[in-house]
Amino acid sequence: MEISSIFVIFVLLLVHCLMASTAVAVRTNITTDQSALLALKDHITDDPYKTLASNWSTTSTSVCNWIGITCGAKHHRVTALNLSHMGLSGTIAPQVGKLTFLSHLSFRNNNFHGSLPNELASLRRLEVVSFGLNNFSGMLPSWFGFLPKLQVLYAYRNSFEGTVPESLGNILSLKVLHLRENKLSGEIPQEIVTLPNLIEVTLANNSLTGHIPNATFNGSNIEVISLYMNRLSGNLPSSIGNWLPNLKVLYLWENRLEGIIPSSISNASMLTELELGANYFYGFIPNTLGNLRHLERLNLVNNYLTRESSTLELSFLSSLTNCVNLTSIVVADNPLNGILPKPIGNLSTSLEEFVAFNCNIKGIIPREIGNLSNLMTLSLYDNELTGPIPTTLGNLRKLQGLFLQNNRIRGLIPNDICHLRNLAELHLDHNELFGSIPTCWGSLSSLRNLYLDSNQLTSIPSSFWSLTDMLQINLSSNSLSGYLPLDVGKLEHVTQMDLSWNKLSGDIHAIKGLCSLVNLSLAHNKFQGPIPQSFGKLISMERLDLSDNNFSGEIPESLIKLKCLKDFNVSFNRLQGEIPSGGVISQFSALSFMGNQALCGPPQLQVPPCKTTSQTTTSVIIRYILPAMIVAILALFLIFVLMRGQKRDAKLKGQGDLLPLTTWRRITYLELEQATNGFSETNLVGKGSFGSVYKGTLSDGTSVAIKVFNLNIEGGFKSFETECDVLCSIRHRNLVKIISCCSNIDFKALVLEYMPMGSLKKWLYSHSHFLDMLERLSMMIDVASSLEYLHHGCPLPVVHCDLKPGNILLNKDMVALVSDFGISKFLGNEDSITQTMTLATIGYMAPEYGSQGIISTRGDVYSYGILLMETFTRKNPTDEMFVGEMSLKGWVRQSLPHSVIEVIDSSLLKRGEENFNAKLDCMLSIMQLAITCSTEAPEERSNMRDVVATLKSIKLKFLKDVRED
Numbered sequence: 001m002e003i004s005s006i007f008v009i010f011v012l013l014l015v016h017c018l019m020a021s022t023a024v025a026v027r028t029n030i031t032t033d034q035s036a037l038l039a040l041k042d043h044i045t046d047d048p049y050k051t052l053a054s055n056w057s058t059t060s061t062s063v064c065n066w067i068g069i070t071c072g073a074k075h076h077r078v079t080a081l082n083l084s085h086m087g088l089s090g091t092i093a094p095q096v097g098k099l100t101f102l103s104h105l106s107f108r109n110n111n112f113h114g115s116l117p118n119e120l121a122s123l124r125r126l127e128v129v130s131f132g133l134n135n136f137s138g139m140l141p142s143w144f145g146f147l148p149k150l151q152v153l154y155a156y157r158n159s160f161e162g163t164v165p166e167s168l169g170n171i172l173s174l175k176v177l178h179l180r181e182n183k184l185s186g187e188i189p190q191e192i193v194t195l196p197n198l199i200e201v202t203l204a205n206n207s208l209t210g211h212i213p214n215a216t217f218n219g220s221n222i223e224v225i226s227l228y229m230n231r232l233s234g235n236l237p238s239s240i241g242n243w244l245p246n247l248k249v250l251y252l253w254e255n256r257l258e259g260i261i262p263s264s265i266s267n268a269s270m271l272t273e274l275e276l277g278a279n280y281f282y283g284f285i286p287n288t289l290g291n292l293r294h295l296e297r298l299n300l301v302n303n304y305l306t307r308e309s310s311t312l313e314l315s316f317l318s319s320l321t322n323c324v325n326l327t328s329i330v331v332a333d334n335p336l337n338g339i340l341p342k343p344i345g346n347l348s349t350s351l352e353e354f355v356a357f358n359c360n361i362k363g364i365i366p367r368e369i370g371n372l373s374n375l376m377t378l379s380l381y382d383n384e385l386t387g388p389i390p391t392t393l394g395n396l397r398k399l400q401g402l403f404l405q406n407n408r409i410r411g412l413i414p415n416d417i418c419h420l421r422n423l424a425e426l427h428l429d430h431n432e433l434f435g436s437i438p439t440c441w442g443s444l445s446s447l448r449n450l451y452l453d454s455n456q457l458t459s460i461p462s463s464f465w466s467l468t469d470m471l472q473i474n475l476s477s478n479s480l481s482g483y484l485p486l487d488v489g490k491l492e493h494v495t496q497m498d499l500s501w502n503k504l505s506g507d508i509h510a511i512k513g514l515c516s517l518v519n520l521s522l523a524h525n526k527f528q529g530p531i532p533q534s535f536g537k538l539i540s541m542e543r544l545d546l547s548d549n550n551f552s553g554e555i556p557e558s559l560i561k562l563k564c565l566k567d568f569n570v571s572f573n574r575l576q577g578e579i580p581s582g583g584v585i586s587q588f589s590a591l592s593f594m595g596n597q598a599l600c601g602p603p604q605l606q607v608p609p610c611k612t613t614s615q616t617t618t619s620v621i622i623r624y625i626l627p628a629m630i631v632a633i634l635a636l637f638l639i640f641v642l643m644r645g646q647k648r649d650a651k652l653k654g655q656g657d658l659l660p661l662t663t664w665r666r667i668t669y670l671e672l673e674q675a676t677n678g679f680s681e682t683n684l685v686g687k688g689s690f691g692s693v694y695k696g697t698l699s700d701g702t703s704v705a706i707k708v709f710n711l712n713i714e715g716g717f718k719s720f721e722t723e724c725d726v727l728c729s730i731r732h733r734n735l736v737k738i739i740s741c742c743s744n745i746d747f748k749a750l751v752l753e754y755m756p757m758g759s760l761k762k763w764l765y766s767h768s769h770f771l772d773m774l775e776r777l778s779m780m781i782d783v784a785s786s787l788e789y790l791h792h793g794c795p796l797p798v799v800h801c802d803l804k805p806g807n808i809l810l811n812k813d814m815v816a817l818v819s820d821f822g823i824s825k826f827l828g829n830e831d832s833i834t835q836t837m838t839l840a841t842i843g844y845m846a847p848e849y850g851s852q853g854i855i856s857t858r859g860d861v862y863s864y865g866i867l868l869m870e871t872f873t874r875k876n877p878t879d880e881m882f883v884g885e886m887s888l889k890g891w892v893r894q895s896l897p898h899s900v901i902e903v904i905d906s907s908l909l910k911r912g913e914e915n916f917n918a919k920l921d922c923m924l925s926i927m928q929l930a931i932t933c934s935t936e937a938p939e940e941r942s943n944m945r946d947v948v949a950t951l952k953s954i955k956l957k958f959l960k961d962v963r964e965d
Contacts, residue, residue, distance in 0.1 A: 032098055033078045034063045039095035046089035046111070070104075077101035084108040084130070094119040106130035108154065116141050123147065130154040132178070137161070140184065145170045156202070157181040164203065168192050180204040180226065188227075190215055200224035204251060208232060212252075218243045226251040228275065235259035241267035253299060254278040261305070266291040277301035277330065284308045285331070290319030295326055301355070302333040312362070312912045313341040321346040328353040332379065339363035339912065345371035357403065358382040362913055365409075370395040379403040381427060384907075386410065386914050389428075394419040401425040405451060408432055413457075415440055422446050429474065430454040442466045453477050453498065465490055472496040476521065480504055484527075489513035500524050500545065510534040521545040523569065531570070533558045543567040547595075550574055555599075560585050571595045572701055578610050590677060595701040606674055667740045667751055672696065672706055679708065686759075686806075690719040690822050695754060703754040704739060711748060719822035720748040726798055726821040727752075734786035736809060736819040752819070756812050761805035764874055773908050773919055775814065776871050777926070777958070781951045782816035783808055787864060788944040791857040797827040799855050803863035804844050805870060825855050843877030843888075847936055858938035864947065865889075865933025872926055874905040889934050892927055900924050918961035925954045 041056050055067045063078065064071035070080035078099050089111040096105075097119030105123070108130045115138030116131070126147045137159040144153060145167025152175060153168075160182040168177065169191025177192065180202050187210035193201060194215045201216070204226045211234035216225060223246050232255040240262050241247075247268045253275045260283035261276065271292050282304040289298065298320070307314050318341050320326060326348040336359040345368025347354075352374055361383040369378075370392025376399060385407040393402070394416025400423060410432040417423070418440035426447060434456040441447075442463030449472040457478040465487035473491075476498045483506035484499075491497070492513045500523040507529030508522075517538050528550040535544070536558025542565060551573040559565075560583025568588050576598030579585065590606035593599055600610040675696030676683045686693045691709040698704060709720040720743075727738040727750070740751040760779065763769045771779070783803075790798040800807075800818065807820040846862035848854040866877055869892050875881070877888040895903045901911070904923050909916070929950055932942050942950075 029075075029077060030063060033101075034058070036093070036095040036098045037063065037066070037069070037078070037081075039093040043093040044088050044090035046087075048087045051086050052083075052088075072101060075101060079125075080104040082106045083110065086110060088112065092117055092120070096120060097122040099123065101125060103149070104128045107134060109133040111135060113137065115139075118143060121146060124149070126150055127173075128152040131158065132156040134158055140165060140179070140182070142167045144168060147171065149173055151197075152176040152178075154178045155182070159183055161185075163187075164189055164192065164208075166191050169195065172196060174198060176200045178202040180206070182206055184208060186210075188213055188216070188232075193219065196221070198222055200226075202226040203230070205229040210234075212236075212257075217241075220245060222247055224249040227255070228253045230255050232257060236262055236265075238262045239264055241265040241271075244268040246270055248294075249273045251275045252279070253301075256280060258282070260284070261286055261300075263288040265289075268292070270294055272325070273297040275299040277303065279303055281305055285316040285334075285336075287316050287319040289316060290322040292323060293325075295320075295323040297328045298326070299328070299330040300334065301330045305331070305334040305336070307336050307338040312339050314338040314361075315341065317341055317347070318343040321348075324348050324350070326351055328355075330355040332357045332359060335360050337362075340366050340369070342366045342368050344369055347372060349373055351375055352398075353377045355379040356383070360384060362910060363387070365390050365393075365404075367392045369393070372396065374398055376422075377401040377403075381405040381407065383407050384910065384913070388412070389414055389417075389433075391416040393417060396420065397422070399423055400446075403427045404431070405429040406431075410434075412436075413438055417441075418443050420444065424448045427451045428455070433457060437461055437464055439463055445469065448472070450474070462487065468492065470494050474498040475502070477501040482506075484508055484522075486511070492516065495519065495540075497521075508532055514538055516540055518564075519543040522549065523547045525549050527551060529553070531556055531575075535559060536561045538562065539564070541565055545569045546573070548572040552576070554578070555580055555585070559583075568592050572697075575599055579605060579607065591682075594697050597699070597701065606677065667698070667742055669742055669744060669747055671699065672742055672749060672751070674699070675704070676706060688820065688822070690716045696751075702739075703756070705736075705752045705754045707750045707752060709748045709750075711746065717748070720750070722824060723750060723821045725826075726824050730790065730794060730798065732786055732789045732793075734782045734815070734817050735789070736817045753811075753817075755809035755817065755819075757810035757814060759806050760808035760810065760816065760871070763810070764805055764871065765876075770907065773872075773922065774955075774958075776908075777922070777951070777955055779808070779810070779814075779816035780868055780871060780926075781948065781955065783818060783867070784864065784944060784948045784951055786818045787860055788948050791860065791944050797857060799825045799827060799857055800860050800863075801825060801849075801855060802841055802844070803860060803867055804841050805867065808867075827855075827857070846938065848938060856938060857943070858941050861941045861944060861947070862934050862938075864944070865930045865941075868926060868930040868933065872905060872908065872923060873903050874907075875903075889931070893931055896927060896931070897924055900927055903927075915962050918958055921961065922954060922958040925957075926951075929954070 037056060041052050044052065047053050051067060063069060064076065068082045069078055071077060072079045079101050081099065081102060082104065084106050087110060091114040092112060094117040097117065100122060102123050103125045105126060111134065113135040116136060121143035124147060127149050128151060132154045135158065139162040140155065140160040142165040144150065145165055150171050151173050156178050162184065163186035164184055166189040168174065169189060172195065174195050175197050176199060178200065184206040185208065188203065188208060190213040193213050198219055199221055200223060202224065205228065208230040210232065212227065212232055214237050217237055217240050220243065222244060225247065226249065228251045235258060241264045248270055250271060256279065258280040261281055263286040266286065266288035269292065272294050273296060275297065277299045278301060280303065284307065285300065285305050314336055320329065321343055327350050329351065332355050339362050344366055351372050354375060355377065357379050361380065364387035365385060367390045370390065373395065375396050378399060381403045386409065388411035389409060391414045397419060399420050402423060405427040408431065412435040413433055415438045418438060423444055424446050429451040432455065436459040437457060439461040444467060447467055447470060450470065451474045453474045453476040455478050457480055459482055460480055462485060465485060468490050470491055471493060473494060473496065480502040482504060484504060486509055489511045490513055493516050494514065495516050496519045497517065498521045500521040502525050505526040505528065508527055510532050511534050518540050519542060523545045526549065530553035531546060531551050533556045536556055539562065541562050544565065547569040551570065552575065554577035555570060555575055557580050560580050562584055565584045568585065569592050571591065571593060572595035575596040579593060579599055579601035593605055593607060599607045601607050603609065673679065675698050676694040679694055683694045683696065684692060685695050690713065691707055694706045694708065696704050696706045710716045724741060737753040738750060739753060742749045763771050790800060800821065801823045802820060807818065809817050809819050811817060844863045844866050846859040849859045866888065869888055870876060873892065875888055882888055892903055900923055901909055901920060909919050909923060929947065933947060935941055
């Protein structure tokens with residue numbers, strides 16, 4: 001055989017062997033992939049849809065036909081494994097690392113847990129990895145950084161811990177890094193943000209710290225930077241937008257970033273979403289934001305941003321009229337301190353959301369806002385808006401939520417709101433709206449939650465009760481009158497309804513419906529007649545308050561069926577009969593039933609026991625004879641006190657502003673104990689130098705303040721005697737009135753008229769109360785009038801000696817009354833003086849009182865001057881700002897006459913507001929009077945007659961200026 005023939009045969013044999021060996025290799029590699037997949041299947045503990053159980057089987061189809069598997073056409077190896085959205089639970093088998101041809105790996109949206117096996121580092125062909133929405137834990141593997149072809153890494157919403165591996169900076173091919181909602185900590189590695197092909201970096205909702213690397217904002221390819229909800233700090237670079245030509249989304253909200261927002265951010269011209277809220281940014285909101293022509297969402301909420309000082313208008317809003325695609329503006333919780341500009345009506349017609357609550361926005365709501373025809377949410381609550389609700393709001397036909405509460409909006413509610421057929425949330429509470437609720441509101445069929453409380457509304461139209469899909473209604477604290485119609489029962493879905501503190505009256509008829517009602521308050525109205533038995537059918541009820549009305553008859557037995565009831569109050573009515581026992585009613589205390597004269601029941605409810613057929617002689621003695629003896633003893637004591645007062649004040653005559661002597665009531669210690677629930681801490685309303693004050697309710701339902709003197713401290717008994725002497729000798733409409741007293745060997749108390757609105761101090765310094773300028777001025781006239789009477793209207797002048805906001809109480813009509821005469825002194829005449837060793841409150845005492853103990857009416861005038869300053873500056877004379885030589889008086893004096901606005905309570909006086917000039921002039925006059933009252937030399941101070949006359953003139957001039965303004 002020739003050599004050539006032999007060579008050909010050899011070649012043919014060699015080719016055959018190679019083909020055979022290749023076939024064996026292919027079969028072996030397919031078998032390897034199959035084994036790896038079956039190992040993965042064995043690690044799955046839950047397959048709720050039986051997806052793999054019924055499909056991944058050696059006895060069925062080829063591996064390449066299994067669900068979730070894709071094979072390559074050339075090598076017939078597994079190139080993609082996608083088990084997303086299958087609800088699988090278990091761990092990842094290490095054998096998955098043998099799928100060496102794998103380029104796409106996705107376990108997204110399952111319940112896999114545990115750590116990722118290191119064997120996966122062998123998958124060098126991986127381009128896309130998606131482990132999002134699982135429960136993986138442990139350190140985020142550094143071996144990700146050694147997958148040279150990786151382009152997309154999704155590992156969000158897991159529990160990975162530790163730092164972001166620096167090794168990820170090795171993956172030059174990486175385009176998307178998405179690791180949000182894990183437990184990662186430490187700083188952002190600079191190696192990652194400098195990757196040349198990076199399009200998206202999302203590390204949001206972790207615990208990352210430190211500064212954001214400046215290189216983050218230099219990526220020419222970057223489109224998404226999402227780092228929100230971390231602990232990142234530092235400033236934004238001044239050139240932030242200069243090198244981001246493709247940036248579309250910048251999410252940095254809820255971090256600890258600070259400094260200004262650089263105007264260069266507008267150079268990132270492709271931005272569609274900019275969210276920097278919940279940080280510590282300050283300074284101006286850049287007007288250059290209007291250059292972001294593609295902007296769709298702007299969120300700057302909860303920072304310290306403000307407007308440019310050159311104008312009152314929020315000019316950045318005007319600049320945003322260039323952003324024709326804008327759908328959302330959220331700038332709430334920033335001290336913007338400006339007014340809404342008229343160009344707000346030129347914002348994008350695509351705008352769906354405008355949120356600017358708690359921004360100190362002043363002035364009116366511009367009519368032009370009605371041009372925003374696609375607006376769905378308008379939130380301007382907790383501002384200082386004035387004027388009426390613009391009728392143009394009726395043009396916002398797509399509006400679903402209108403939030404204008406806690407402003408000073410005044411006027412009628414416009415009928416135009418009836419055009420808002422999509423309105424679901426309406427909050428107009430805590431404003432100055434008056435008149436009727438519009439009749440046409442019956443057409444607001446989409447309305448679910450309505451808050452109109454704390455206004456001056458007067459009537460509810462019958463059509464209102466046709467809003468059958470309402471869920472929450474609050475009409476409390478208005479002046480609503482009329483009856484509650486049967487139609488209220490149509491509100492079958494309502495869960496919360498508060499009609500308290502109005503003037504509603506009449507009987508409440510049996511109400512059907514309201515089966516979903518959880519909270520019902522009808523308190524502080526004028527309802528009468530019986531409580532309906534049908535209330536027992538309101539099975540979802542958790543809170544029922546019917547207090548302070550004129551309900552009569554018995555408490556319905558049906559109420560014991562309300563198994564969910566947690567809060568129940570029928571106090572201060574005219575109910576009678578036995579309090580139902582058993583069921584849920586038995587869990588409530590005496591506070592739920594107090595103030596009803598004819599209820600009876602168990603002793604723990606502090607009501608008389610229900611009458612039985614017989615009474616023993618002993619019970620008659622205890623109940624009738626013994627109290628009569630105690631009353632007789634007390635009467636003798638009171639006669640003694642009255643005679644002593646009459647001797648001192650024999651020449652006292654009625655004047656125009658005096659009130660007749662209050663009829664003394666005979667009150668025993670036992671009655672006081674019962675009235676205060678055993679002098680319970682829950683009834684304690686204040687403590688002073690010589691005792692404590694409790695709120696009490698007498699057996700006839702009268703609310704009183706009971707001042708119990710501490711006889712264990714020096715001066716306690718003397719204070720009781722002094723206050724008895726003074727209060728028995730004086731009567732004036734602006735002085736707290738004494739009703740009675742109780743005096744035993746070891747117990748002494750005064751029973752005084754109860755002041756339901758608390759003290760001036762509470763109203764000045766509480767965040768939940770507010771007094772406007774006219775209210776404060778009227779109260780100061782009240783206080784001055786009382787001092788005028790004490791100094792000049794009594795035969796023996798009285799010096800109060802302790803005038804301060806805590807001793808100024810307010811009745812239900814917000815009239816100010818002076819209280820606490822425990823260290824007061826009688827003088828021989830108006831100009832006489834006396835001395836004392838008892839010191840009054842620091843900060844309010846006249847210099848001669850504090851240094852020498854000298855007391856005169858001029859000392860009260862000094863205290864009044866300090867009180868006047870405090871009332872209108874809202875600064876206590878002992879405030880920490882007053883140190884060294886600086887005092888409240890000196891601070892105010894320095895501001896006069898040109899800078900008085902700098903010291904006045906900012907909630908009273910703001911530039912650009914309505915009637916500003918009239919208010920400024922009024923405040924200047926008041927502060928000048930306060931300085932005159934508090935001069936160092938007593939003889940240079942005004943007297944209270946002149947003070948009253950001056951204050952009344954100031955008030956009249958202010959009212960006149962307002963009318964003419």
